[in-house]
Amino acid sequence: MTESHAFRLAVASGKGGTGKTFVAVSLFYILQEKDLPLCLADCDAEAPNAMLFFKGEREKTMEVTQSIPLIDEEKCTFCGRCHEVCTYQAIFILPAMKVIRVMEEICHDCGACYWACREDAITEKEISLGEVSRYRIAGEAFIVESRTRAGVYSPVSLIKAGIAEAGNKGIIILDAPPGTSCPFIQTVAPADYVILVTEPTPFGLSDLKQSAETLRSLQKPFGVIINRAGIGDQGVQQYLKEQAIPLLLEIPFDPALAVAYARGLNPAASSQALGEALSDLFNKIVAAYGNCSHQR
Amino acid sequence: MEIAVISGKGGTGKSSVTAALASCAGEVVLADCDVDAANQYLLFMPEIEEEQVYVSGYKAVIREDVCDNCGLCMQYCRFQAIHLVNGQVRISETACDGCRLCARVCPAGAVEMHECNRSRMVSGSFRKGRMVYGRLAPGEENTGKLVSMVRNKARELAAKSGIPHILIDGPPGIGCPVISSITGTDLVIIVTEAGISGFHDLKRALEITGAFQVKTWVLINKYDLNPEWTESISEYCQEKEITVAAKLPFDPLFTDAMVHQKSVIEWAPEKLVSRQLSNLWEMITANAEMNENGLSAGIHR
Numbered sequence: 103m104t105e106s107h108a109f110r111l112a113v114a115s116g117k118g119g120t121g122k123t124f125v126a127v128s129l130f131y132i133l134q135e136k137d138l139p140l141c142l143a144d145c146d147a148e149a150p151n152a153m154l155f156f157k158g159e160r161e162k163t164m165e166v167t168q169s170i171p172l173i174d175e176e177k178c179t180f181c182g183r184c185h186e187v188c189t190y191q192a193i194f195i196l197p198a199m200k201v202i203r204v205m206e207e208i209c210h211d212c213g214a215c216y217w218a219c220r221e222d223a224i225t226e227k228e229i230s231l232g233e234v235s236r237y238r239i240a241g242e243a244f245i246v247e248s249r250t251r252a253g254v255y256s257p258v259s260l261i262k263a264g265i266a267e268a269g270n271k272g273i274i275i276l277d278a279p280p281g282t283s284c285p286f287i288q289t290v291a292p293a294d295y296v297i298l299v300t301e302p303t304p305f306g307l308s309d310l311k312q313s314a315e316t317l318r319s320l321q322k323p324f325g326v327i328i329n330r331a332g333i334g335d336q337g338v339q340q341y342l343k344e345q346a347i348p349l350l351l352e353i354p355f356d357p358a359l360a361v362a363y364a365r366g367l368n369p370a371a372s373s374q375a376l377g378e379a380l381s382d383l384f385n386k387i388v389a390a391y392g393n394c395s396h397q398r
Numbered sequence: 399m400e401i402a403v404i405s406g407k408g409g410t411g412k413s414s415v416t417a418a419l420a421s422c423a424g425e426v427v428l429a430d431c432d433v434d435a436a437n438q439y440l441l442f443m444p445e446i447e448e449e450q451v452y453v454s455g456y457k458a459v460i461r462e463d464v465c466d467n468c469g470l471c472m473q474y475c476r477f478q479a480i481h482l483v484n485g486q487v488r489i490s491e492t493a494c495d496g497c498r499l500c501a502r503v504c505p506a507g508a509v510e511m512h513e514c515n516r517s518r519m520v521s522g523s524f525r526k527g528r529m530v531y532g533r534l535a536p537g538e539e540n541t542g543k544l545v546s547m548v549r550n551k552a553r554e555l556a557a558k559s560g561i562p563h564i565l566i567d568g569p570p571g572i573g574c575p576v577i578s579s580i581t582g583t584d585l586v587i588i589v590t591e592a593g594i595s596g597f598h599d600l601k602r603a604l605e606i607t608g609a610f611q612v613k614t615w616v617l618i619n620k621y622d623l624n625p626e627w628t629e630s631i632s633e634y635c636q637e638k639e640i641t642v643a644a645k646l647p648f649d650p651l652f653t654d655a656m657v658h659q660k661s662v663i664e665w666a667p668e669k670l671v672s673r674q675l676s677n678l679w680e681m682i683t684a685n686a687e688m689n690e691n692g693l694s695a696g697i698h699r
Binding site for chain 1: 405408413434435440441455476477492496498502503536537538540569570571573574577592594595596602605606609623626648656657
């Protein structure tokens with residue numbers, strides 16, 4: 103970790119609801135003690151929950167937009183070229199009836215129709231995909247939240263904008279969306295290290311395997327936190343042993359902590375032991391991976 | 399009748415609830431539409447009868463022997479996927495959206511489009527009927543098309559085998575795959591949990607079901623962990639005229655059942671949560687009959 107380079111730590115999980123945000127907000131809480139710029143980028147843009155656990159002043163909100171084609175029906179000759187080049191089938195055309203429509207929800211803003219049109223009939227307009235907001239929690243500690251508009255085809259643009267807004271200084275925690283599809287990849291791509299949070303159940307194990315294999319193919323260093331340790335079975339522990347994947351921490355299932363968390367209290371504020379364990383873990387990760395840069 | 403179970407927030411118990419409902423039905427077609435993390439097959443171990451390739455999109459690949467590095471493709475690419483690396487044009491696989499524009503503009507014909515064909519749709523039989531699920535390959539885009547493919551297959555199987563009910567285990571979130579999971583269904587059940595995050599994500603999920611005008615019920619899971627939040631969620635639903643169809647207590651039986659590859663109803667049929675879920679299934683079928691008879695005076699969304 104140097105002045106000019108941020109250390110980016112992604113917290114992810116294959117399965118939803120394993121405690122990814124639980125770990126991310128706890129880390130943010132304890133890392134505020136370090137005298138470094140700190141930012142938590144909530145990249146779970148369809149269900150952003152990190153800000154529920156903090157109070158802060160919104161300093162900035164920016165709309166993230168994409169362009170969609172606007173077709174001038176006066177100029178359009180209904181030749182169908184734009185329809186043919188649209189890989190996403192977002193342009194609907196009935197030449198005989200002189201009908202042409204753009205289906206905004208499935209347009210990916212690739213520009214092919216614009217390029218294909220020979221009649222100069224296509225201009226573009228901006229539509230909103232959602233918002234990225236920056237909150238100052240304390241001093242140099244910020245939360246950047248990416249939030250999609252409901253029903254947007256992909257949260258990827260919002261995730262990228264959120265990560266960019268989180269800047270390039272100090273410690274940046276990335277709270278990833280669940281799964282292993284595109285939005286997950288975009289979140290972990292700039293990370294120096296990834297913590298996978300799972301639970302010791304067959305569903306947790308199945309989704310963990312998929313996440314672990316994906317991170318391996320991306321050559322990302324990662325380790326696993328088992329949340330709600332004590333429930334379920336030993337399958338996750340066995341898998342980690344077999345695969346030589348570091349087991350970073352086991353957080354025992356604690357109903358009192360779960361209740362406090364559900365009420366919006368920060369787990370690290372409720373449990374000093376958890377805070378200390380995460381603090382130790384973070385220091386170890388930085389010592390091992392803090393100087394290498396896995397930026398794309 | 400098609401019933402979709404979704405959640406907004408992950409990990410609220412959506413899949414466990416879906417599995418329990420599947421066990422209540424006489425016969426059912428179970429469609430696991432959480433294609434990014436399909437789990438139902440782990441419980442029900444279906445006998446696989448068919449596997450189909452799902453092409454999720456394309457990736458542009460440069461033929462370096464043909465490319466003369468003119469850079470025209472870089473000017474057109476809107477996904478910042480093309481860069482010059484040591485004088486050679488390179489396309490980033492993760493950033494490429496597969497739009498083909500680079501292939502179309504390339505004067506040398508040096509761009510090939512490769513199919514993303516690692517995703518699958520799997521179907522077969524299990525102890526309660528038929529099952530279909532999607533498995534999206536890592537890194538591929540979840541547009542909802544695989545979800546639609548799974549749902550079409552489920553309808554086909556239901557029609558063929560004369561099974562009246564299709565149960566859909568939907569994905570978390572509020573994006574396209576969720577929309578694809580709920581459109582045209584007879585009933586959506588949103589599983590939430592009593593807490594600040596569950597409530598927040600429930601509101602977002604209700605925006606979606608409201609926008610698509612699908613009849614929606616809410617199930618509050620682990621309601622006893624936070625009675626105050628349960629109260630807030632119930633009041634909110636009442637204001638919005640949405641039925642809270644069940645409130646389930648926190649119960650480790652769900653995890654026990656999962657470890658034994660069973661739904662909670664198969665594992666512990668006499669326990670409270672199982673009886674509650676059986677009642678819920680009765681409510682669902684009663685609702686369907688009312689709809690069929692045109693007598694539905696229930697609460698609509």
